Amino acid sequence: MSDKKDVLRDIFLSLKFRIFNPNGFIVESLEKLIFIMEQKIHQGRNVKRFREMLGIKQESLAFDLGNEWNQKKISMLEQKDVIEVDLLDQISQALKIPVEAFQNFDEEQAVNVIANTFGEHAFSNSFNHGTINISPLDELKKLHEEKIALYERMLKEKDEMMVRFEKLIKK
Numbered sequence: 001m002s003d004k005k006d007v008l009r010d011i012f013l014s015l016k017f018r019i020f021n022p023n024g025f026i027v028e029s030l031e032k033l034i035f036i037m038e039q040k041i042h043q044g045r046n047v048k049r050f051r052e053m054l055g056i057k058q059e060s061l062a063f064d065l066g067n068e069w070n071q072k073k074i075s076m077l078e079q080k081d082v083i084e085v086d087l088l089d090q091i092s093q094a095l096k097i098p099v100e101a102f103q104n105f106d107e108e109q110a111v112n113v114i115a116n117t118f119g120e121h122a123f124s125n126s127f128n129h130g131t132i133n134i135s136p137l138d139e140l141k142k143l144h145e146e147k148i149a150l151y152e153r154m155l156k157e158k159d160e161m162m163v164r165f166e167k168l169i170k171k
Contacts, residue, residue, distance in 0.1 A: 041106050047102055058071045062074050
């Protein structure tokens with residue numbers, strides 16, 4: 001892997017100085033390529049993670065991939081750092097997950113995002129009142145009081161209607 005990085009850096013540096021590109025597109029593309037090459041993404045481990053998240057056993061994935069596959073081959077596949085693109089395509093079709101997920105998912109980055117996003121005060125800006133305590137008994141009591149008030153209004157309206165009916169009958 002380090003040989004590839006060295007070669008890419010050499011190509012990048014030689015192209016960076018030789019190519020005049022006002023938009024910097026080629027330079028940016030090469031920088032992205034070097035960044036991707038330096039990432040330590042274990043594609044086999046990603047296959048295992050997604051397979052386990054979906055609750056699929058190795059035997060089942062082997063069956064979906066074809067007759068030449070078995071549980072042991074899937075286990076060995078999940079230990080590989082890099083998996084061939086055509087095989088990743090077959091796996092993505094079997095698991096119904098995009099190939100890019102296997103190629104780009106980095107657990108360390110995901111954990112960092114979660115840790116930085118959902119810390120102690122992650123929701124402190126969401127509420128102006130700090131901690132909100134809602135007692136279910138208080139809510140139940142409030143609902144009961146509303147029900148009683150509604151019932152009393154209905155009785156009052158019934159009494160008023162009875163008075164109106166009595167007046168109509170007397171006329």
